[in-house]
Amino acid sequence: MNKTNLDKLKVVVIGGGTGVAPVTSGLRHLGVDISTIISVSDSGGSTGRIRDEFGFQPVGDLRQSLAALAESDGEEWIRKLLLYRFEKGEGLKGHNLGNLILTALQDMTGSTSEALRRAEQVFRLEGEVIPATEQVVDLQIEYKDGTKAVGEHILDDNKNAKEIETVSLTPAAEINPYAKKAIAKADYIIIGPGDFYASLMAAIAPEGIKGAFKQTNAKIIFIMNLMTRLTQTKDMTAKDHLEEIEEKIGKKVDFVILNSEPIPENILSHYAKSGENPVINDLNKDPRLVKAKIISNQIFTKGYEDSTHRELLRHDSKKLQKVLSQIIGK
Amino acid sequence: MNKTNLDKLKVVVIGGGTGVAPVTSGLRHLGVDISTIISVSDSGGSTGRIRDEFGFQPVGDLRQSLAALAESDGEEWIRKLLLYRFEKGEGLKGHNLGNLILTALQDMTGSTSEALRRAEQVFRLEGEVIPATEQVVDLQIEYKDGTKAVGEHILDDNKNAKEIETVSLTPAAEINPYAKKAIAKADYIIIGPGDFYASLMAAIAPEGIKGAFKQTNAKIIFIMNLMTRLTQTKDMTAKDHLEEIEEKIGKKVDFVILNSEPIPENILSHYAKSGENPVINDLNKDPRLVKAKIISNQIFTKGYEDSTHRELLRHDSKKLQKVLSQIIGK
Numbered sequence: 001m002n003k004t005n006l007d008k009l010k011v012v013v014i015g016g017g018t019g020v021a022p023v024t025s026g027l028r029h030l031g032v033d034i035s036t037i038i039s040v041s042d043s044g045g046s047t048g049r050i051r052d053e054f055g056f057q058p059v060g061d062l063r064q065s066l067a068a069l070a071e072s073d074g075e076e077w078i079r080k081l082l083l084y085r086f087e088k089g090e091g092l093k094g095h096n097l098g099n100l101i102l103t104a105l106q107d108m109t110g111s112t113s114e115a116l117r118r119a120e121q122v123f124r125l126e127g128e129v130i131p132a133t134e135q136v137v138d139l140q141i142e143y144k145d146g147t148k149a150v151g152e153h154i155l156d157d158n159k160n161a162k163e164i165e166t167v168s169l170t171p172a173a174e175i176n177p178y179a180k181k182a183i184a185k186a187d188y189i190i191i192g193p194g195d196f197y198a199s200l201m202a203a204i205a206p207e208g209i210k211g212a213f214k215q216t217n218a219k220i221i222f223i224m225n226l227m228t229r230l231t232q233t234k235d236m237t238a239k240d241h242l243e244e245i246e247e248k249i250g251k252k253v254d255f256v257i258l259n260s261e262p263i264p265e266n267i268l269s270h271y272a273k274s275g276e277n278p279v280i281n282d283l284n285k286d287p288r289l290v291k292a293k294i295i296s297n298q299i300f301t302k303g304y305e306d307s308t309h310r311e312l313l314r315h316d317s318k319k320l321q322k323v324l325s326q327i328i329g330k
Numbered sequence: 331m332n333k334t335n336l337d338k339l340k341v342v343v344i345g346g347g348t349g350v351a352p353v354t355s356g357l358r359h360l361g362v363d364i365s366t367i368i369s370v371s372d373s374g375g376s377t378g379r380i381r382d383e384f385g386f387q388p389v390g391d392l393r394q395s396l397a398a399l400a401e402s403d404g405e406e407w408i409r410k411l412l413l414y415r416f417e418k419g420e421g422l423k424g425h426n427l428g429n430l431i432l433t434a435l436q437d438m439t440g441s442t443s444e445a446l447r448r449a450e451q452v453f454r455l456e457g458e459v460i461p462a463t464e465q466v467v468d469l470q471i472e473y474k475d476g477t478k479a480v481g482e483h484i485l486d487d488n489k490n491a492k493e494i495e496t497v498s499l500t501p502a503a504e505i506n507p508y509a510k511k512a513i514a515k516a517d518y519i520i521i522g523p524g525d526f527y528a529s530l531m532a533a534i535a536p537e538g539i540k541g542a543f544k545q546t547n548a549k550i551i552f553i554m555n556l557m558t559r560l561t562q563t564k565d566m567t568a569k570d571h572l573e574e575i576e577e578k579i580g581k582k583v584d585f586v587i588l589n590s591e592p593i594p595e596n597i598l599s600h601y602a603k604s605g606e607n608p609v610i611n612d613l614n615k616d617p618r619l620v621k622a623k624i625i626s627n628q629i630f631t632k633g634y635e636d637s638t639h640r641e642l643l644r645h646d647s648k649k650l651q652k653v654l655s656q657i658i659g660k
């Protein structure tokens with residue numbers, strides 16, 4: 001399929017800020033119409049501070065998703081501005097400028113969705129970023145041992161590693177009407193990659209998500225995470241991931257993209273120290289499985305000893321673009 | 331002269347943020363090429379906090395001048411973003427978002443001039459804003475009684491009202507090469523209106539300003555302030571203002587624009603309480619004098635009892651546009 005035909009395709013990407021970024025970057029080069037539906041239950045960090053002080057929805061993941069829409073030449077400084085982080089200044093240190101821009105727009109417009117529309121307009125971004133719900137919510141984690149905890153930041157601490165039963169939003173919140181509309185109109189819906197409970201399951205946690213998926217004829221693509229995460233998906237296989245997503249959206253996924261590229265030993269051992277491993281592929285007999293080499297090589301060169309291992313391994317936007325183009329172009 | 335001819339004209343406006351804004355707004359509608367050269371010696375406020383914490387040039391006046399370039403329809407949200415002021419948030423309260431954006435760009439580019447170029451690019455602004463010098467400076471005030479004081483914010487406090495001999499920059503600083511170039515190429519140079527010592531004289535205080543004016547064939551227009559200011563120009567007549575400017579730039583001004591519109595009694599009495607009065611016109615025999623009705627009526631309706639009198643009386647951009655168009659179109 002050539003670019004002119006792809007132009008007309010509407011693609012929805014669902015997840016959190018970090019995972020969604022390489023997908024949208026890749027999709028931009030396919031010239032499709034992109035809407036990203038982003039989880040808004042993060043807490044802690046710059047986002048958490050702003051959220052607590054202003055009472056607005058947290059904007060960290062939305063900012064990352066916006067920045068991913070400003071990836072082409074000439075938009076370099078827009079992306080740099082959105083992602084800039086203050087390293088000094090009393091009260092400013094640790095804040096992302098993009099978060100402050102979105103907070104100002106939330107304050108002026110009174111709505112996160114409206115703030116994003118204005119940001120897309122001011123920065124001439126092609127594509128739209130939609131908060132999964134318009135309500136201010138927290139992530140509620142239900143563990144298999146029957147206990148519960150509230151706050152997405154809990155999942156950042158490996159001391160809190162317990163098997164998760166499911167997550168929900170508190171207070172219970174409706175799906176954003178803009179998200180519902182985007183899902184209804186989509187030709188393709190891509191879920192993932194991203195933190196499984198903190199981003200993906202959180203983004204499809206709002207009430208009405210099943211109804212929205214029932215309304216759409218879109219083909220659904222699930223991009224499997226590369227690694228498990230101790231606090232969220234320890235010991236979960238590819239099938240475990242897939243089935244939980246399908247249960248939440250009330251529908252079967254049409255394609256599952258899974259990495260087939262070997263992960264270097266040094267990276268593996270680094271993850272293994274935290275009890276984290278490649279997601280085991282138990283879907284080889286599943287006809288929906290699409291195996292592809294999709295690991296970013298850039299990360300390996302980064303001197304990972306200094307950074308947390310969370311930044312070690314990422315999906316590569318160019319490689320994702322290739323496999324997505326094959327699926328969408330079918 | 332029609333708009334097509336005016337298109338080619340290069341106009342430089344010199345001053346501070348607040349005074350320059352209505353001039354550039356007016357000029358924008360004439361379709362001329364606008365460069366504003368802005369004083370960068372402000373201290374105190376959001377600007378001062380950032381300046382102290384980051385060590386960069388203060389950006390408050392630069393932000394206002396940038397925002398004035400985003401005046402047309404469709405740029406409303408760019409202007410709103412640049413002028414937005416945080417009303418809450420620990421460490422954020424009192425900061426202007428535009429200041430934070432410029433600070434981030436200063437940090438990323440290492441230069442205020444470069445930061446402004448990037449801001450103009452990101453926000454698609456037509457026209458350029460140039461800091462009068464690229465060095466980090468303070469305003470030094472020399473009083474007629476022989477004493478000196480350092481810091482522009484000193485001029486904000488009526489308790490510090492003493493007759494000023496002159497102002498200079500400390501440490502001594504060279505004119506910004508971009509400013510020199512803009513002056514050399516200009517067809518018209520407009521000085522004022524604005525705080526006489528804190529903005530106008532500060533903007534032309536850098537070393538090399540006389541050399542820059544010697545290099546240009548531009549016609550020079552001086553827009554006289556409407557009122558005196560207790561801490562700066564108490565008892566100074568129009569001629570006093572004019573002669574000090576001419577001495578600083580080493581050249582005669584070609585046109586002096588002076589308000590001829592009556593100022594309402596209630597406004598006058600409000601100013602009079604602080605010992606401030608309309609600038610006395612002692613230039614009636616000067617052939618360079620251009621009298622025009624240039625007061626903004628909007629301010630009168632603003633419920634001035636709540637605001638400081640500094641915001642009471644402003645020049646009107648439409649009216650300035652008219653008189654400037656007559657001069658430039660000659």
